[in-house]
Amino acid sequence: QKEVEQNSGPLSVPEGAIASLNCTYSDRGSQSFFWYRQYSGKSPELIMFIYSNGDKEDGRFTAQLNKASQYVSLLIRDSQPSDSATYLCAVSGSYIPTFGRGTSLIVHP
């Protein structure tokens, strides 16, 4: 069974710090990796996706992928209180992504 593991948290960081969110997956055939953000009471929204080993940057967000070690991470630089949310990792092989249970991030002023 394909599994996607995330630490449920909460991960608490001070405003302005770097938040580091991690995700590991079991299926070595996985090709696409996604990070979603979900605010309380809202639907998940896509932050970014990555499918090549290495880093991918988009504004304050950087996704890092290491297929050999089967992990993907999300770094949030200059964290803001508005970044407080649950971050869901999703991993896809040839078809339907499998979601992790999410990591709750709290950015305190």
Added chain:
Amino acid sequence: DTAVSQTPKYLVTQMGNDKSIKCEQNLGHDTMYWYKQDSKKFLKIMFSYNNKELIINETVPNRFSPKSPDKAHLNLHINSLELGDSAVYFCASSHTQGLTGNTIYFGEGSWLTVV
């Protein structure tokens, strides 16, 4: 313009009732999904349709019946509602082409409470 829209957003109903949730997407995607998110926030796939054809049916009680009249619509009908059906149900859609083809876009969710 809402890309993936679902109705109703909130639904409170009694045990034993039958209810439906409707979903429509205007993104031109060929695949639609129903996900269930429980109180612990775990997002679990229930069904997936590709061009109106059922392609994924996870272990879901047969009280849940999806229907896709066309590739832009996917409705969910639930019979004989139980307390454990209380959850948030998300409709979603995606293309299925290429590496990024299965990026999933979610509707706003339907909060179902069974009392």
